Amino acid sequence: MSESAIPSAPATRLRLSPAWMVLCLALCLILARPYLPEGLMRPAEGLILPLADWINALFTWLRDDLGLIHVTRAFADGIEWLLDVTANILYGKNRWPRIGPLPWIVVALSAGCLGYWLGGLRLALLAGGTFVWIALMGQWKWAMETLSVIVVAAPFSVLLGLVVGVATWRWRPLEAVMNPLLNIAQSLPHFAYMIPVVVFIGVGPKAGAIVTIIFSVPPMIRMTLLGLRKVPPEVIESGKMCGSTAWQLMTRVRIPTARTEILVGVNQVIMQCLAMVVLASFIGMPGLGQKLLQLLQALKIGRSIEIGITIVLLAVALDRCSKAWVALQPVHHEPGLGWVARHRVLSLWAVLMALGFALSAVVPFFAEVGRGQSLSVADPLDAMMSWVIVALDPVTQWLRWFLITWVLIPVRDALLWLPYTAVLALVAAAGLAVGGWRSALICVGFIGYIAITGWWDRAMITIYTVLVAVAVATSFGFPLGIWAARHEARAKRVLLLCDSLQTFPSFIYLIPVIMLFGVNDVAVVGAVVLFAAVPLIRYTIEGLRGVPETVIEAADMSGATRRQSLWHVRLPLALPTIMVGINQSLMFSLFMVIIAAFIGTQDLGQEMQRALSSTDVGKGLVLGFAVAFIGLAADHLIKKMAEGRRRALGL
Amino acid sequence: MPVSEPVISCRNVWKLFGPSPEAYLRGLEGDPGFEAIRQAGYISAVRDVSLDIARGEMLVIMGLSGSGKSTLVRCLSRLIEITGGTVSVEGQDIGALSEAQLIELRRNKMGMVFQSFGLLPHRTVLENVAFPLEMRGQDRATRRKRALEVIDLVGLGGREDYFPRELSGGQQQRVGIARSLAIEPDIWFLDEPFSALDPLIRREMQDEFLRLQGMLGKTIVFITHDFDEALRLADRIAIMKDGAVEQCDTPDQIVLNPATDYVRKFTEEIEKARVVHASGLARPINGVMPEGLPVAGKSTIRALARQLIDDPREILPVADEAGRVTGVLSRKEALDVLLGGQA
Numbered sequence: 001m002s003e004s005a006i007p008s009a010p011a012t013r014l015r016l017s018p019a020w021m022v023l024c025l026a027l028c029l030i031l032a033r034p035y036l037p038e039g040l041m042r043p044a045e046g047l048i049l050p051l052a053d054w055i056n057a058l059f060t061w062l063r064d065d066l067g068l069i070h071v072t073r074a075f076a077d078g079i080e081w082l083l084d085v086t087a088n089i090l091y092g093k094n095r096w097p098r099i100g101p102l103p104w105i106v107v108a109l110s111a112g113c114l115g116y117w118l119g120g121l122r123l124a125l126l127a128g129g130t131f132v133w134i135a136l137m138g139q140w141k142w143a144m145e146t147l148s149v150i151v152v153a154a155p156f157s158v159l160l161g162l163v164v165g166v167a168t169w170r171w172r173p174l175e176a177v178m179n180p181l182l183n184i185a186q187s188l189p190h191f192a193y194m195i196p197v198v199v200f201i202g203v204g205p206k207a208g209a210i211v212t213i214i215f216s217v218p219p220m221i222r223m224t225l226l227g228l229r230k231v232p233p234e235v236i237e238s239g240k241m242c243g244s245t246a247w248q249l250m251t252r253v254r255i256p257t258a259r260t261e262i263l264v265g266v267n268q269v270i271m272q273c274l275a276m277v278v279l280a281s282f283i284g285m286p287g288l289g290q291k292l293l294q295l296l297q298a299l300k301i302g303r304s305i306e307i308g309i310t311i312v313l314l315a316v317a318l319d320r321c322s323k324a325w326v327a328l329q330p331v332h333h334e335p336g337l338g339w340v341a342r343h344r345v346l347s348l349w350a351v352l353m354a355l356g357f358a359l360s361a362v363v364p365f366f367a368e369v370g371r372g373q374s375l376s377v378a379d380p381l382d383a384m385m386s387w388v389i390v391a392l393d394p395v396t397q398w399l400r401w402f403l404i405t406w407v408l409i410p411v412r413d414a415l416l417w418l419p420y421t422a423v424l425a426l427v428a429a430a431g432l433a434v435g436g437w438r439s440a441l442i443c444v445g446f447i448g449y450i451a452i453t454g455w456w457d458r459a460m461i462t463i464y465t466v467l468v469a470v471a472v473a474t475s476f477g478f479p480l481g482i483w484a485a486r487h488e489a490r491a492k493r494v495l496l497l498c499d500s501l502q503t504f505p506s507f508i509y510l511i512p513v514i515m516l517f518g519v520n521d522v523a524v525v526g527a528v529v530l531f532a533a534v535p536l537i538r539y540t541i542e543g544l545r546g547v548p549e550t551v552i553e554a555a556d557m558s559g560a561t562r563r564q565s566l567w568h569v570r571l572p573l574a575l576p577t578i579m580v581g582i583n584q585s586l587m588f589s590l591f592m593v594i595i596a597a598f599i600g601t602q603d604l605g606q607e608m609q610r611a612l613s614s615t616d617v618g619k620g621l622v623l624g625f626a627v628a629f630i631g632l633a634a635d636h637l638i639k640k641m642a643e644g645r646r647r648a649l650g651l
Numbered sequence: 652m653p654v655s656e657p658v659i660s661c662r663n664v665w666k667l668f669g670p671s672p673e674a675y676l677r678g679l680e681g682d683p684g685f686e687a688i689r690q691a692g693y694i695s696a697v698r699d700v701s702l703d704i705a706r707g708e709m710l711v712i713m714g715l716s717g718s719g720k721s722t723l724v725r726c727l728s729r730l731i732e733i734t735g736g737t738v739s740v741e742g743q744d745i746g747a748l749s750e751a752q753l754i755e756l757r758r759n760k761m762g763m764v765f766q767s768f769g770l771l772p773h774r775t776v777l778e779n780v781a782f783p784l785e786m787r788g789q790d791r792a793t794r795r796k797r798a799l800e801v802i803d804l805v806g807l808g809g810r811e812d813y814f815p816r817e818l819s820g821g822q823q824q825r826v827g828i829a830r831s832l833a834i835e836p837d838i839w840f841l842d843e844p845f846s847a848l849d850p851l852i853r854r855e856m857q858d859e860f861l862r863l864q865g866m867l868g869k870t871i872v873f874i875t876h877d878f879d880e881a882l883r884l885a886d887r888i889a890i891m892k893d894g895a896v897e898q899c900d901t902p903d904q905i906v907l908n909p910a911t912d913y914v915r916k917f918t919e920e921i922e923k924a925r926v927v928h929a930s931g932l933a934r935p936i937n938g939v940m941p942e943g944l945p946v947a948g949k950s951t952i953r954a955l956a957r958q959l960i961d962d963p964r965e966i967l968p969v970a971d972e973a974g975r976v977t978g979v980l981s982r983k984e985a986l987d988v989l990l991g992g993q994a
Contacts, residue, residue, distance in 0.1 A: 237730050238769030241840075242783035242830070243758030252782075256773045332775060332812040 019432035022440075026425035033419055040421045048454040052618030059199060059617045072200040079213075080206040082152045087205075090151075091144035101144070103360030103367035104135040106353060113349040115317070119324035127321055130313040138374025139288070139310055146287035146314075149205060149280075150273045153212040157269045160213065161220020162262070166250065168221065169228045178221070185218045187587065187631040189594040190279050191608045192624025198283055198615050208277060208285030216272035220265040227261025228254055260326060267322035274315055275505040279595065282612060288314075292507060293598075301385050301515050302378035308511045312504055319503040385515060392516065400522045408521055411468055415460045420451050427633065435640035446633035450626050459626055461603040465521075466589040466630075469528035470536075473585060477533040478578075481540025482566070491541050498538040506531060506588075506595050514599060524596040531592045532585040539581025543574030573649065579642040586634045590627055656742065657703035658838060658870045659727055664700045664736035666722055666894075669693035672734045685893035696722040697733070698894035709864065709871040710899075713881040713917075714891035720874045723891065724840050727872060728761060729753060740838065758787050762831030766843040768823045770815040770830075776802065777811040780829045787834070801829040806859070821852040828863070839869040846876065857883060878917050882906075882926050890914050903931025907988075924953040924989045932985060933969040933978030941979050945970035948977060952988050959985050 029036065038044070063069045087093035092101030112128025134143045168178045197211040231254050239253035255262070281289035288311055295304040333342050340347045360367035389396075427447050431440030450459045484494035513526035547570045555569040571578075597605030604623050611620035665676055669692050688695045696719045704710045714720040725731045727738055729745050737744050740756065748756065762783075770779050778785075781798040789797075802811050805825040815823055824844055831839065844860075845853040857880065864871065875881050881888045882902045889899040890913070898910035906926045909915040930948030945968035946955055959982055967980045 232767065232769070234765040234767050234769035235771065237725070238763065238765055238827075238830075239771075239782075240730060241728060241757055241761060241763040243754050243786045243834075245754060245786075248786055252785075253771060257771060259773060329816065330773065330775075330814050332814060332817060335809075335812065 019429050023429040026422045029422035041419045043451045049452050052622045056618035076201045076206045086148040086151045090148045091141050105366040106356040108132050109352045109356050117345040127317045130317045135369050136375050142288045142291050149209045149277050153209050154270050154273045157213050157216040161217045165221045165224025182218050187628040188624050189627045194283050195617050195620030199617050203284035208280035212273050212276040215276045216269045219268035223261045223265030227258030231257045263326040270318050270322050278505045278507050302382035308508050315503045403522050412464045415464045443633045446629035453622050458604045465593045469525050469589050472529045473533040477536035481537045485541045485544035498534050501534045519599045528589045528592045532589040535584035536581045543577030547573045576642045576646045583638040590631050658706050659704040661738045662701050665734045666697035667693045667734045676735045695894045707868050709886045711873045711881040711885035712889045718891040719894035720891050761838050762836035763840040764827045764831045764844040768827045776813050783834050801832050805829045820848050839871045841873045843874050903927045927952050929969050933980050941966045941968045
């Protein structure tokens with residue numbers, strides 16, 4: 001406690017709350033750093049638990065002694081059989097039922113019809129156009145490799161999620177277990193899922209499919225639960241009064257009435273599947289992701305952009321179509337219409353199918369685009385990009401120099417310089433301030449875990465990257481959000497853009513930053529910044545637009561200028577929503593930092609990559625939990641803070 | 652079974668919400684009142700209610716929001732389990748029924764209409780109406796035939812392929828009514844069926860409802876928070892406050908002799924002459940048979956206004972629908988009701 005601090009504090013604030021006392025303790029530890037014993041600087045050897053060895057022992061026991069590997073292998077074989085069927089149909093892999101591959105024109109027309117049924121002409125063009133682009137650019141096989149996995153994994157996840165969701169809803173005790181489990185599952189980085197799968201199943205498409213299924217189930221469970229809870233009580237009562245049994249009530253009343261939430265879950269499953277399938281290239285999953293990884297590593301920017309566009313188009317098309325399905329409502333037909341009139345799209349599809357098959361039989365180009373026939377814009381893209389890079393070079397060079405010397409290295413060194421006890425005290429103080437002793441215990445537990453794993457320095461590097469990235473993202477995302485929220489139409493446009501950007505698999509964000517900054521820390525931070533800025537902008541706009549009109553009118557009538565209205569009325573009311581944005585932004589950053597590891601970082605992600613390549617489950621899971629716990633600690637603090645604000649505002 | 656045997660009979664029914672309601676109720680002696688129970692940490696949604704509902708009778712349960720009327724009707728249909736007392740339907744204690752027996756009872760004897768309709772959004776009008784038949788396991792053709800019948804009955808013919816969201820509120824409630832009638836129930840529960848509708852539509856639906864009841868003659872428990880609606884429809888009204896029934900009687904008696912101050916407050920705004928019937932005001936024939944033409948017992952005092960003013964007789968005979976004289980009406984008392992004096 002420095003002497004100057006006490007007199008400067010107002011007399012009323014002098015009551016020493018626990019939060020202030022712990023904060024002072026943290027400051028003391030920091031100020032006394034040069035005199036601290038080693039044991040307070042970094043966790044002592046004796047404190048570090050061999051968690052990785054324990055987990056490895058557990059896994060070995062599960063796999064070998066319990067024979068779990070036979071179960072997983074059998075399951076994997078089942079999945080492989082399904083994968084072979086879709087692979088045969090989509091790109092002609094030589095397996096049962098040996099009818100494939102479908103001509104690309106047929107697939108594109110089918111996608112177009114599906115789009116038309118779900119959302120009219122625009123969606124038809126988007127869905128059909130995506131496949132035309134893929135075929136013409138000569139990426140058909142890779143895209144179909146990716147899709148064949150999604151086609152198997154997504155329905156599987158949906159079904160699994162539905163069953164687990166219903167079970168969780170049905171048995172209350174299960175819910176108490178499921179909630180924290182889902183929280184952790186949704187904050188574990190992608191790689192943490194891959195390592196156990198590699199141990200039990202190996203590498204390749206089936207491992208990719210299984211890791212995709214596991215990764216995409218949690219949101220489906222969540223949405224099923226939410227949907228079942230939201231069924232209006234009167235609908236259930238009316239079902240009971242109609243004499244439904246419990247089973248009839250579930251299958252014919254509850255689940256159909258929860259349709260909207262369940263379909264939102266389906267949308268999330270599909271998007272998670274796409275994100276994971278692309279990343280599963282790290283465990284030998286062929287397809288677009290693997291191609292992109294190879295091209296990025298070879299710094300072939302033009303070709304990577306082409307693949308990037310394909311992935312983005314696929315993501316947007318899948319997202320829009322599944323969202324349109326959510327919004328699709330049944331409409332009655334006038335009586336007396338014929339079958340064709342009642343099933344217009346289906347009839348159209350049948351006709352187009354016939355035409356497509358006929359066309360592809362006559363003109364081989366419509367069945368398969370040959371090697372020499374495919375278009376490529378890689379060369380002009382490369383030329384343009386190198387021109388852009390050269391033109392921007394002074395700026396990027398300066399930015400790189402400035403960021404590394406003046407921001408990144410100082411912040412990193414500062415974080416590494418901090419004694420771990422001081423960090424824990426700071427976390428405890430933050431917990432006490434927002435949520436009392438319980439919050440403090442939870443957060444110290446999460447961060448304390450990192451200390452006893454022995455990965456403290458690596459974790460600090462991860463935290464530093466995230467902090468810098470979120471700070472940078474806030475510095476431009478926040479003003480941008482305020483600017484966009486000023487007009488209704490503009491807000492809508494920017495929100496739509498954010499929506500689309502959020503559907504992109506995280507991998508895509510690496511393309512532009514590698515292009516501009518090369519392979520280094522700045523590129524990592526750049527990718528994270530881009531990824532983290534999107535939710536921030538989005539929630540800033542939503543928060544500001546969500547302020548009730550009457551409150552703003554009241555401020556206007558009180559003679560507030562636009563600035564006063566913003567600072568004193570709209571921002572305080574929007575703050576809880578903006579905090580949700582910051583929270584998401586932090587979580588996204590954490591995921592991105594870990595993914596960015598393959599372009600060279602020194603943080604937890606790098607170690608996870610190593611664990612993955614040496615299939616070290618123990619290490620991988622220990623690291624995965626470390627990342628998840630950083631996220632959960634931040635999530636807890638921000639949520640408690642937002643909750644407090646909300647309560648204070650009476651929202 | 653004698654005709655007077657009640658269809659639904661509830662004895663000392665309690666519904667308490669709180670940590671361990673059964674144990675608390677066992678410790679109670681009599682009814683300590685809503686406030687005292689709340690002090691003890693319990694909410695008494697239904698408090699010591701005893702009612703009998705006769706065959707073909709329409710009992711309207713009236714109360715403001717939070718008075719426990721919706722909870723009471725859910726106790727009668729066992730949508731919620733009661734804390735104490737018994738509910739019997741046709742002499743059978745429904746609290747003692749097994750799950751399967753309860754489902755059987757609902758499939759054959761009970762129909763219910765809900766305030767916010769409770770329709771299944773993914774099913775057409777026809778499929779909604781046929782839903783209880785489907786639960787019973789009837790085949791598609793029978794279901795369709797019966798559903799179309801009831802859809803016609805409620806005046807929705809030609810709209811059977813519409814989805815609920817394509818209909819107006821009034822039409823949606825007609826679907827709800829049709830669904831509850833599909834199994835030809837003996838007992839019909841209606842939980843504020845018209846409260847979510849506009850005043851004009853509400854009036855129209857009440858007329859429609861009276862028409863249906865005139866045709867079907869079901870035993871009805873009707874919930875409402877609208878006193879006018881209660882007066883218009885009821886054979887008897889039970890007025891509830893804080894979970895207890897304040898008074899249960901015919902509309903005439905409620906208006907003429909409110910049992911408590913709470914009931915009196917409702918009746919103050921009401922033009923009594925429009926509610927009270929000649930039969931309701933009549934006294935027994937006390938030895939002397941009055942002369943002249945009798946007035947119809949089912950006419951309201953308002954409808955008899957001109958005659959009451961012009962008639963020279965001080966005492967008028969009152970006759971029932973068969974023309975039998977059942978009582979005598981004092982002209983002075985009737986004029987008091989008509990002119991708003993003390994009855």
